[in-house]
Amino acid sequence: MNKITAAITGVQGYVPEHVLSNEDLAKIVDTSDEWITTRTGIKERRIMKNGASSDMAAEAVKALLAKTNTDPLDIDLVVLATVTPDYPFPSTANVLCDKTGMTNAWGFDLIAACSGFIYALSTGAQFIETGRYKKVVVVGVDKMTSILDYQDRTTCVIFGDGAGAVLLEPNHDGLGIQDFILRSDGSGREYLVQPAGGSVNPPTHETVENRMHFVKQEGKQVFKFAVTNMAEVSAEIMDKNNLSSEDVDWLVPHQANLRIIDATADRMGLPKEKVMINIQKYGNTTAGTLPLCLWDYEKQLKKGDNLILSAFGGGFTWGAVYLKWAYNS
Ligand code: UT7
Numbered sequence: 001m002n003k004i005t006a007a008i009t010g011v012q013g014y015v016p017e018h019v020l021s022n023e024d025l026a027k028i029v030d031t032s033d034e035w036i037t038t039r040t041g042i043k044e045r046r047i048m049k050n051g052a053s054s055d056m057a058a059e060a061v062k063a064l065l066a067k068t069n070t071d072p073l074d075i076d077l078v079v080l081a082t083v084t085p086d087y088p089f090p091s092t093a094n095v096l097c098d099k100t101g102m103t104n105a106w107g108f109d110l111i112a113a114c115s116g117f118i119y120a121l122s123t124g125a126q127f128i129e130t131g132r133y134k135k136v137v138v139v140g141v142d143k144m145t146s147i148l149d150y151q152d153r154t155t156c157v158i159f160g161d162g163a164g165a166v167l168l169e170p171n172h173d174g175l176g177i178q179d180f181i182l183r184s185d186g187s188g189r190e191y192l193v194q195p196a197g198g199s200v201n202p203p204t205h206e207t208v209e210n211r212m213h214f215v216k217q218e219g220k221q222v223f224k225f226a227v228t229n230m231a232e233v234s235a236e237i238m239d240k241n242n243l244s245s246e247d248v249d250w251l252v253p254h255q256a257n258l259r260i261i262d263a264t265a266d267r268m269g270l271p272k273e274k275v276m277i278n279i280q281k282y283g284n285t286t287a288g289t290l291p292l293c294l295w296d297y298e299k300q301l302k303k304g305d306n307l308i309l310s311a312f313g314g315g316f317t318w319g320a321v322y323l324k325w326a327y328n329s
Contacts, residue, residue, distance in 0.1 A: 006125035006136070006168045007176030007326035012064035013164040013295035014056050015282060016048040022157070029153035036157050041258025045160025045283030047145050052086045056163035057141040058099040060291075064137070064165045065100070072100055076133035078107030079124040081116025081287040083194070083314070084143045085109055096139065105137070113192065114254050114313025115182070116140055116287030117164070118321050121309070122180040124168050129177075136168040140287035147194055149214035158256070159215070160283035164291020175304070175326040181237050182319035183229070191221045192314035226260050226312040231267035234310040237320040238268060245269035247306055249325075250297070254311035255279035255289040264310060286313070301325045 021044045022033035036042055048056060057080065065072055080093040093107030112119040117140035124136040144159035168176075196212035197203055207213060230253070238248065251270050253261045258279055265275045276293040285292060290309055294301075301307075305325040312318040 002172040002174070004129055004131055004170045004172065005174060005176040005178070006128035007171035008166045008323070009169045009326060010064050010068035010167040011164065011291060011294045011298055012060045012067060013162065013292045014059035014063070015046040015162040015292070016056065018047045018049055019044050020047045025157050028150055029156060031153045031157055040158060041279045042158065042283045043280045046162055048143050048161040053082055053084050053141045053143045053163070054086045054092050054095040054099055056143065056161065057092065057096050057139050057165065060141070060163045060165040061096065061100045061137060061139065064167055068167050070135065070167060072102045073104050075102040075105040075135050075137050077124065077127055077136045078102060078105050078139065079110060079120040079136065080107060080139040080141065081110045081112060081120040082141050083111055083113055083116070083286055084146050092141070102137070112313065112317045113315055114256060114284070114286050114289070115311040115315070115317035115319055116313070117290040118180065118309055118311050118319050119182060119317070121166070121177070121321055122182060125177045128168050128170050134170060137165055138168060139163065139165045140291050142286035142288050144215070144284070144286055147213065147215050149211055151211070152214065154219055155215050155217050158284050160285050162282055162285035162288035162292050164288050164295055166291055166294065171326055175324045177321060177323045179237060179241055180319060180321040181233055181240070183233065184315050184317045186315060188225060188316035189314070191218045223257065223260065225316055226256065227263045229316070229318045230254070230260060230310055230312040231264045233318055233320045234264050234308055235267050237308060237322050241322055243306065243322070248308055249274060249305040250301070250307045251275045252290055252293050252307055252309040254313065255282065255293065256284045256312070260312070268308070299329045301329065303328050
């Protein structure tokens, strides 16, 4: 019997309807469309007015199961990446299973900030490759607006809300996930962090007054590490798998900053046409960016295409996944 690989057999995204443009933000904080566009590449982002991360995830998963003709009762496992769970506990995966009827599945949340989706995808794949499970749902979702400070122009312009989900199933033709490289370095934690609400700084009047429940980022520091590490790990996974730039059909990069994406593509020797970009319309949706890219570009993907997924995020966390796309739309 051929080796079992874990293949993505469907992808679906969900973004809330409400659009917040750069012009809208310029009415709230001291910023401009020109600054945001040239520094990040973002023009607008989606904002969830009502509801939680699990509601966005549920929309994505319900549509994913419908389009892949999958009975929710057949799902074995849900791995959900987020930094904006519905609650500290129970897990958002747990809530999602209830909201979508995946009641035979077990699931858990995974925190790896902007690298959440590649951590979750690599984790979910193990359960398929071992032969243990037949259907695993991997979700990346964040309601970043629930932890954004609309008095802090250095963070509130960058992030948006969104969700994406993929179905993983066994493949016997060598398609699907081929390799991954994942890294973490917790010494970078102070540069991108939600300081309060956990066991270091449990919620108090002071933590609220000091706005410590919002995202804090030292953008320049994060930028420096992101550019270097995302580019390096993407080149490393190519070397490790003997892939030339001609062999790579698509780079699927985390959407934090167009300049970081460009640096990664340059390091890999890839032209712009091979790079998935949707940062201009969604901003940085943290764990949501990669599945939202796959969803937006799904129709252009062909069976056998070589994709490199690459991300960098808070922690620091970073990594890359090499996969062969398994179907034509
Ligand atoms: O996804 C997880 C990982 N995160 C990332 O990868 C993000 C990495 N960092 C970045 O993408 C960039 O550092 C930012 C987009 C966050 C910031 O861009 P930058 O080119 O690094 O700007 P900066 O932080 O060096 O700030 C330059 C100037 C500052 O003013 P002064 O000190 O030069 O007078 C900021 O106060 O721009 C100012 N500034 C703004 N001006 C207008 C910062 N935010 C804004 C803003 N509008 N929204």
